[in-house]
Amino acid sequence: MAMAPHEHDHEQEHGHRPTPNATAGTSTLATNRWGPYSGAGDFASNMAVILAALLAALALALALNAAVRYLIRRHRRGRRGAAEDPEKPPVPEPEAPPPPALVYSAAGTKLAGAAECAICLAEFVDGDTVRVMPVCGHGFHARCIERWLAGGRRSSCPTCRAPAAAPAAEPAAAS
The missing domain is CATH 3.30.40.10 (Zinc/RING finger domain, C3HC4 (zinc finger))
Known part of the structure; x- marks a missing residue:
């Protein structure tokens, strides 16, 4: 009988393991939370929801951008309109005469x-x-x-932006 434990140790050294008890080592997918992923249908539906959310966010961002640009443009036009007299058309500024x-x-x-x-x-x-x-x-x-x-549209030097025409001499102030 002394041989039996020695033979058992020899089997473990060569990589042979004793077979486990059938009832102790059984696990099902329901009890094993690390089991293989088998929800390909869930993945497709999750991906569709994510893509729909991203597209909705993009559409919302584009609509918000368009609305802000429209409001800014309208605000600028409103300021220009308030500064000008609505009954009188704007008088175009005379073109700066070119230098000789x-x-x-x-x-x-x-x-x-x-x-x-x-x-x-x-x-x-x-x-x-x-x-x-x-x-x-x-x-x-x-x-x-x-x-x-x-x-x-332009009345200045292209190089330094100085006025194109020499400033008119201002009349001396009467004292």
């Missing part, structure tokens, strides 16, 4: 800054027709600055 045209020469034309047009980025060549801004002295090709000032 000159024929460019490297030796004789005095310009503030580089000898190139900041609008088209081309260097001036002797014989080009240029216009020099009276306030700041920046020079531009005549056709470039005329297009820049056309329409009355």
